[in-house]
Amino acid sequence: MISPDGLVMTWNTGANRLKGYEPAEIIGRPYATFFTPEDRARGVPERALRTAADVGRLEAEGWRVRKDGTRFWALAVLDAIRDDNGVLLGFAKITRDMTEREQARQRLLESEARFRRLVDAVVDYAIFQLDPDGIVATWNSGAQRIKGYAAADIIGRHFSTFYTEEDRAAGLPAKALAAATRDGRYDAEGWRVRKDGTKFWALVVIDAIRDEKGNLLGFAKVTRDMTERMQAQQALREAQEHLAAAQRMEAIGQLSGGIAHDFNNLMMIVIGNLENAQRQTRGAETANPNLQRAINNAMRGAQRAAALTSRLLAFSRRQPLNPKPLDTNKFLAATSEFLQRSLGETVDIAMVGAPGLWQIEADPNHLESALVNVAINARDAMPDGGKVTIEATNVFADEGYCRVNPELTPGQYVLICISDTGCGMPADVLNRAFEPFFTTKEIGQGTGLGLSQVYGFVKQSGGHIKIYSEVDHGTTVKIYLPRHASQIIEEEQENLAPEPSENGETILIVEDDNELRAYLLEVLRTLGYRVLSAPHAQAALPILERKATP
CATH class of the missing domain: 3.30.565.10 (Histidine kinase-like ATPase, C-terminal domain)
Incomplete structure (x- = not known):
């Protein structure tokens, strides 16, 4: 017990074990002895007695001091004792050592503080909490960097602020919270809006937070800016599409070019023979006008076919160019x-x-x-x-x-x-x-x-x-x-093609198409040339070597 003026009046073995004093050492001394110097300086013991006397009971926690000077965290209960007339006789005081519980609480607080510092130090992720209604409750530095809002600007506002107008109209924020509440987690990607109105592509995860009984306390929300990744993926897809299109065009070009090349050889034979027929029938128009008309019509059709072939050769990049x-x-x-x-x-x-x-x-x-x-x-x-x-x-x-x-x-x-x-x-x-x-x-x-x-x-x-x-x-x-880097060369006037020579010059034809080679032989011999032929380059080389030998 403690006297009305705060002196220790009784002492039990529990007090001895907890505080280290023998009865003879502590009875008669102020109970303020157990308080820290800081609390004594602030008058905490005296206020405690006054409060207990006024109210009847005081419960408080705080640091207390043992005889050896060590401190412990105490839960103290102070009850006022009065006689039948209400006269204050003293105080009954019960003290319990709560050091382990307090140390655990302090460790938890320190852990939470470290976690808060850790979360706040993350700048690549926006990490914050929402209350059950979607109101922003916390804000880290990553959220400020990504979304542009300072904590004072956004805490207390609804998280739908970050959504586009179209997504808000479609009810996406409410659907996200409903999914997180139902499934425990919601994750998605989509466009989000910064404070300055610019958009970024976000990867969003929302986790429901519940207490031990399963009651919803709020949501943990993590947002990552994925704009660069999205743009890189989009660029890769476009590159792949362009490459596939180029490969498809290349394949079509090779196919059409091969067909056009062979068809062009055939048309050269047709046109060449039609030209030969025109020469043979020149001057006989009056004698056989139907024949000449048929040859001319055939020539026009062949020339149209040759023009079509020329276009296919152009597409397949096989047309002759004069750059x-x-x-x-x-x-x-x-x-x-x-x-x-x-x-x-x-x-x-x-x-x-x-x-x-x-x-x-x-x-x-x-x-x-x-x-x-x-x-x-x-x-x-x-x-x-x-x-x-x-x-x-x-x-x-x-x-x-x-x-x-x-x-x-x-x-x-x-x-x-x-x-x-x-x-x-x-x-x-x-x-x-x-x-x-x-x-x-x-x-x-x-x-x-x-x-x-x-x-x-x-x-x-x-x-x-x-x-x-x-x-x-x-x-x-x-x-x-x-770009062509050299100086422009003035275009020289093209020389007219000389008339075919009839002085016995020799021409070597190298052509793998037998019919076309035969046609060229006939035409050139008709023009007065001496003509040699070979089906390919390997066969042509010995001919050239023989002609080069004196």
Whole structure:
């Protein structure tokens, strides 16, 4: 017991064991002896007695001091004792050693503090808590870095703030919490919004937090910015799609090129023999007009077939080219009038050059044909008229662009853009635009080889071609042709082909097609040449060696 003025009046063995004092050492001394110097200085013992006297009981916890000076955490209960008249007789005091429990609590608090510091130190993840209604309750530095909100800006606000307007309208935040409540965890990816309004691609995990009885306390939410990974995956998918498309076009080109090569040889035989027949019947038109008409019709059909074959050879990059250095500005200016005549009066053409435009090396005839093919497609997409803009500029294809377009090598290019104001193309048509014989036109209105021919010419010239199109927003075709670094060589006037000589010169024909070789032998011998032939290069070498020997 303790007297009304705070002196120890009785002492039991439990007090002796707990505090280390013998009865003779402590009875009569102030009970404040058991308090720490800090608490005594603040008057804690006196306040405790006053509170117990006023209220009747005081329960408190705090550090207490043993005889040997060591401290222990105590749970103290102080009851006021009064007589029948209410006069204060003293206090009954019970003290219990709670050190182990307090140490465990302190360890838990320290662990929680370390965990909070750990979570706050994570800057690559937004880690925070939500209450059961989705209100933000905590916020770490990673959340501030990723989402842009300081803790004071966001704590107390609903986590749906981070969702896009479309996702909020679709009820995604509520669905996410419902799934986490039902299943214990919710994870998803999607667009989220920062404080400044910019969007990022997020990997989100929401875990439900429950107490021992299973009551929902809230949610732990972890968000990671996956924008770079998503962009890298998207770039990889695009590169794979471009590569697959390039491989498909290469396979189609090899197939069509092989067929076109063989068919071209056959057409040379047909046309050659028709030319021979024309020569043989020249002057006999009046005698047999039907024969001459039949030969002429056959010649026109054969020439159309040869032109078709030439387009297939262009797509497969096997057409003969005569590349020359070209001043791009001058070339486009010279082509403008021809294009305008080709497209008609309902289509306006705008040519946009650029100062300091690099020169290119390309076959001028085939380049002009490529521009005409693209422009005609643009005209057909504008049945009510419109505008075609052809613009040229210098560009540098960097490694990033070439990774997405693996058939292109980094370097300097002249970019020729042909844009129209037409109806545009849907994605399924755009993906097949370069395929030979693919066309959306009615039967008889197109062969489906125009863009295929352009594709083959550009690739054969070491360039790259890309189509951008959107329905109702027109189409842009971008042609990249490599820069030619040397000075422009003025185009020399072409010499007219000399008349065939009839002085007995010798010509060696090397051709693996037997029928074509036979036809060439006949034609050249008719023209007065001495002709030798071989089916392949190995057979031709001994012939050359024999002719070279004096």
